Amino acid sequence: MPDIGVSPRPVGGSVVVGQGRDHPVTIDRPRTSGADASLTQGDKTVEMQHPTMQDDPTQEDGMTEMTTQASSLRLDPVEGTAAGTRRVTIVGAGFSGTLTAIRLLHFAAAPLEICLIEREEGYRYGGIAFGWAATNWEHMLNIQAGRITLRRERPEDFLEWANEEADRSEWPQKWQYHTFGVACVVPRRIFRQYLAERLHDAAADAHAEVSLRELSGEVIDVHRQGDGYVVKYAGATKQGGVHELPSDQVILATGHLAPVQAPFYHRIRDCDRFLADPYAPGAQEWFREIGAEESVLVTGSALSAFDTVISLIHAGHRGQILICSRGGHMHGTYPVDHEHDIWQARRPPFLDAEKLTPEAVVEGIRAEYAHLRAEHGVEPGSALDAVFPERVMKAWEPYVIELISRMDARDVRMLLDTYKSLIVTNRTSTVREIGGVVRSRMRGYNGAPKTVDVLSAGIQDMRPVEDGTKIQVVFADQPDIVVDRVVNCLGNKTDYERPDHPLWHGLVNGHGYAQPQTKTRRGIEVGTHGQLVSADGTVAAGLFGVGPMRQGDETTRRGRLGAFVFSIGTLRNQCFDTAMEVLRRLEPASDEEQMDIPDGIHHCLIRSSDWIAADLAAEEPQATRLRERLQSYAKDNAYPNAVNYLQAQDRTERRKYRAILDDDLADFGAALAREFGLTDRQARRTVSLLATLVQKHAVHNLCDITKLAGWDSQYAEQVKHAPRKGA
Incomplete structure (x- = not known):
C-alpha cells in the first residue's frame, strides 16, 4: 500500500x-x-x-x-x-x-x-x-x-x-x-x-x-x-x-456475506469464463484478460452491474455487454446540477387502514406516488424526474418504520423480495461519471455502435459449450443465447440463519450469540447501539456489529431501503455511535452508574431528565423542581459542552473541552446536593447518568443528516428543502 x-x-x-x-x-x-x-x-x-x-505495468497512459x-x-x-x-x-x-x-x-x-x-x-x-x-x-x-x-x-x-x-x-x-x-x-x-x-x-x-x-x-x-x-x-x-x-x-465489522449463487450457475461455477464476484481479489486481472471483442452477460442490473461495465471499459473491452435482470430496472443518472435535497411528505392515506395486506400496501404506494408526482409537477424526462423517486423514498422513511411494525414478518419479507430490484434502482441514481458511461453505450452513434443492452428476462440455466470457451444461457421465455463470459452481479447474501461464513455460522448456530433479523431476514438483530441480540432475545454484553449485517435493523428502525441500508452516511453513524457506547462500557463506574438505560430515551433531553428525576423518588413539588433543574442544565450547559467535546478538531481541543465538561458537571452535582438535600452518592450518580445521556443525545444529533444544513463553512448549504409546485 x-x-x-x-x-x-x-x-x-x-x-x-x-x-x-x-x-x-x-x-x-x-x-x-x-x-x-x-x-x-x-x-x-x-x-x-x-x-x-x-x-x-498495465496502467493506462503510463x-x-x-x-x-x-x-x-x-x-x-x-x-x-x-x-x-x-x-x-x-x-x-x-x-x-x-x-x-x-x-x-x-x-x-x-x-x-x-x-x-x-x-x-x-x-x-x-x-x-x-x-x-x-x-x-x-x-x-x-x-x-x-x-x-x-x-x-x-x-x-x-x-x-x-x-x-x-x-x-x-x-x-x-x-x-x-x-x-x-x-x-x-x-x-x-x-x-x-x-x-x-x-x-x-x-x-x-x-x-x-x-x-x-x-x-x-x-x-x-x-x-x-x-x-x-x-x-x-x-x-x-x-x-x-x-x-x-x-x-x-x-x-465483517462486511457483506458472500455473493448470491443462483441455482442456474451450478454448471458453470468452476468455469474460468464465469466471475462469481466482481469485487474479489484478482477480479480486475480477470477483466483485463477478456478479449476486447468478447461478449459478456452481466446478471443483475444494480450498482454492481454498473461497476462491472466500468471495469470492462477500463480493461479495454469494446464488445457487446448484455445486462440481464428479471424486471429490467436500471438506476437513473443525476442531472449535472444535482443537489441533495431532503423533502417532507404527508403520511400516505393507506396507512389509516386497520389492517395492512400486501395488496393494499402495493396499491396504496402506487396511488400516493402518483399523487406526489402531480403535486410537485413532475414532467417525464425532466431533471426532477431523474431524482424524484429517491427523494420520495427518503421522505417516506418514517412511514416505512410504521408499515413494517404493523405487518406480518412473512409479508414484509415477501414485499422486500418481490420488489427488491425496483426498490434498489429507485432509491438512488448514479453520478454521471458512472451512469453516463453506461448509458452512452446503450445508444449508437455514427461510427460508434451500441455496445450495452438491457434484457428483462428470467434465466433458467447456464452451461459451458464449445469445449468450455463459451457459455450457453437458457431463458424461460425467449431463445437461448451464447456468450463468451458471465459476471455475477446479483448482490450478496443477506440471510444469517445459515451463513456460509464460518465465523457467523459459529456466532449464530454454534454459540447463539446472534440471531437473524426477525422482520426482514436481512442481517442480524441488534440493539440500539449495535449490540448483538442472542438467540434467547437478550443483548450480548460486549459484542457489537457495524456494517451490512445491520441492514435489516436499518430498515425496521430507520426506514432505510436499497443501498442506503449500508451507505457511507448510514455506516459512519453506526461507527460513531457504537464506538462511543463501547468506550462508555469500558469506563470504570459503580454498578449503579452502569445501570441499563432504556432504549431511545437519549433522543430527548426532557425524557432523559424526567427518567433521572423519577429514579431519585423525590416528592412533589420538589420532584417537579428537580426535573426542571435537570432539563435546564442539560439544555443550556451540559449539551453545548458535550457537542464542543465531540466536535473538537484534535486531542488538545478534546482534552480542553472534556475538562470544561467534567468541571461543570462536578459543580452542578455539588449544587444539586445543596439544593435538594441529596447525598454525595446520589449526586454523583445523578451527574453520571446525566453526563451519559447528554453525550448519547449529542452523538444522536450529530448523526442526523438534516444537521448538515447547519454547517458554517465555505462548503455550507448542503441540504435544501424542496419547493412546492407553484411556489
Missing part, C-alpha cells in the same frame, strides 16, 4: 512520517518487501502489518496503478494487555472497521489497546467498496465530495483533506491537480487513502496510553471467557498458526 500522506526520506531502516502533537512519529520499515512496521509515539506503539505497493501484496511476515501471537489496559478487538478493517477504530482513537482517554484484524490485505481500509483489490481508478463514489466526510460533525473534513493535505504523488495525472468542490465526483481509491490516512492521524494523536495494533489473519471464532471474549484467528503469514486474542469488547 502507498505511504499515504508521506514524503519518504529513508533514514537507516526508518521513514519519517510526520510530527505528532507530543512526539515525533516514525514507521520503522525494514528494507525487505512487505516488512512489518511499528509506529511509535513516546511509550505508545501502533503495530502494523503493511504490505508494500508495486507498480502495475500512470502507476498501485496493487497490494499479501504480507509474508512473521506474525507473533498477541499476548494479554498490560495491567489496567483494556482491549477492544475489531474484526474487519474495511470501511466500518477502520472508521470505528478512528472513533475509538479519537475519544479513548484511558489505557486501551485497539486490535484491528483484516483477512484480505487488498480490502484493508476500504473493503469491497473502496479497497485496492476491488477497484480501479475509474470507479467513482456514487455520492458527491461534499457528503462523504468520515466525521459527520465536521462535514468539510474530506474536502479539506483532499485539497490541502492529501499526498497526490501516486494519483493519475487527471486527479493530481484537481480541486475538489462540494459537487465533485471522487475516485474510490482516493477515498480509501483518506480512510487510511485519517486512521494513522488518529493513532498519532491519540492518548499516550491508547494504542492501535493492526493484524493480518482470518477470525474463525469468538467465544465468551469470563467477563470478556476470546477472538481466535488464523495468522495470514507463512508460519500461519491459530492465535487467541483475549478481548474486553469485540466489534464485528
Whole structure:
C-alpha cells in the first residue's frame, strides 16, 4: 500500500512520517518487501502489518496503478494487555472497521489497546467498496465530495483533506491537480487513502496510553471467557498458526456475506469464463484478460452491474455487454446540477387502514406516488424526474418504520423480495461519471455502435459449450443465447440463519450469540447501539456489529431501503455511535452508574431528565423542581459542552473541552446536593447518568443528516428543502 500522506526520506531502516502533537512519529520499515512496521509515539506503539505497493505495468497512459501484496511476515501471537489496559478487538478493517477504530482513537482517554484484524490485505481500509483489490481508478463514489466526510460533525473534513493535505504523488495525472468542490465526483481509491490516512492521524494523536495494533489473519471464532471474549484467528503469514486474542469488547465489522449463487450457475461455477464476484481479489486481472471483442452477460442490473461495465471499459473491452435482470430496472443518472435535497411528505392515506395486506400496501404506494408526482409537477424526462423517486423514498422513511411494525414478518419479507430490484434502482441514481458511461453505450452513434443492452428476462440455466470457451444461457421465455463470459452481479447474501461464513455460522448456530433479523431476514438483530441480540432475545454484553449485517435493523428502525441500508452516511453513524457506547462500557463506574438505560430515551433531553428525576423518588413539588433543574442544565450547559467535546478538531481541543465538561458537571452535582438535600452518592450518580445521556443525545444529533444544513463553512448549504409546485 502507498505511504499515504508521506514524503519518504529513508533514514537507516526508518521513514519519517510526520510530527505528532507530543512526539515525533516514525514507521520503522525494514528494507525487505512487505516488512512489518511499528509506529511509535513516546511509550505508545501502533503495530502494523503493511504490505508494500508495486507498480502495475498495465496502467493506462503510463500512470502507476498501485496493487497490494499479501504480507509474508512473521506474525507473533498477541499476548494479554498490560495491567489496567483494556482491549477492544475489531474484526474487519474495511470501511466500518477502520472508521470505528478512528472513533475509538479519537475519544479513548484511558489505557486501551485497539486490535484491528483484516483477512484480505487488498480490502484493508476500504473493503469491497473502496479497497485496492476491488477497484480501479475509474470507479467513482456514487455520492458527491461534499457528503462523504468520515466525521459527520465536521462535514468539510474530506474536502479539506483532499485539497490541502492529501499526498497526490501516486494519483493519475487527471486527479493530481484537481480541486475538489462540494459537487465533485471522487475516485474510490482516493477515498480509501483518506480512510487510511485519517486512521494513522488518529493513532498519532491519540492518548499516550491508547494504542492501535493492526493484524493480518482470518477470525474463525469468538467465544465468551469470563467477563470478556476470546477472538481466535488464523495468522495470514507463512508460519500461519491459530492465535487467541483475549478481548474486553469485540466489534464485528465483517462486511457483506458472500455473493448470491443462483441455482442456474451450478454448471458453470468452476468455469474460468464465469466471475462469481466482481469485487474479489484478482477480479480486475480477470477483466483485463477478456478479449476486447468478447461478449459478456452481466446478471443483475444494480450498482454492481454498473461497476462491472466500468471495469470492462477500463480493461479495454469494446464488445457487446448484455445486462440481464428479471424486471429490467436500471438506476437513473443525476442531472449535472444535482443537489441533495431532503423533502417532507404527508403520511400516505393507506396507512389509516386497520389492517395492512400486501395488496393494499402495493396499491396504496402506487396511488400516493402518483399523487406526489402531480403535486410537485413532475414532467417525464425532466431533471426532477431523474431524482424524484429517491427523494420520495427518503421522505417516506418514517412511514416505512410504521408499515413494517404493523405487518406480518412473512409479508414484509415477501414485499422486500418481490420488489427488491425496483426498490434498489429507485432509491438512488448514479453520478454521471458512472451512469453516463453506461448509458452512452446503450445508444449508437455514427461510427460508434451500441455496445450495452438491457434484457428483462428470467434465466433458467447456464452451461459451458464449445469445449468450455463459451457459455450457453437458457431463458424461460425467449431463445437461448451464447456468450463468451458471465459476471455475477446479483448482490450478496443477506440471510444469517445459515451463513456460509464460518465465523457467523459459529456466532449464530454454534454459540447463539446472534440471531437473524426477525422482520426482514436481512442481517442480524441488534440493539440500539449495535449490540448483538442472542438467540434467547437478550443483548450480548460486549459484542457489537457495524456494517451490512445491520441492514435489516436499518430498515425496521430507520426506514432505510436499497443501498442506503449500508451507505457511507448510514455506516459512519453506526461507527460513531457504537464506538462511543463501547468506550462508555469500558469506563470504570459503580454498578449503579452502569445501570441499563432504556432504549431511545437519549433522543430527548426532557425524557432523559424526567427518567433521572423519577429514579431519585423525590416528592412533589420538589420532584417537579428537580426535573426542571435537570432539563435546564442539560439544555443550556451540559449539551453545548458535550457537542464542543465531540466536535473538537484534535486531542488538545478534546482534552480542553472534556475538562470544561467534567468541571461543570462536578459543580452542578455539588449544587444539586445543596439544593435538594441529596447525598454525595446520589449526586454523583445523578451527574453520571446525566453526563451519559447528554453525550448519547449529542452523538444522536450529530448523526442526523438534516444537521448538515447547519454547517458554517465555505462548503455550507448542503441540504435544501424542496419547493412546492407553484411556489
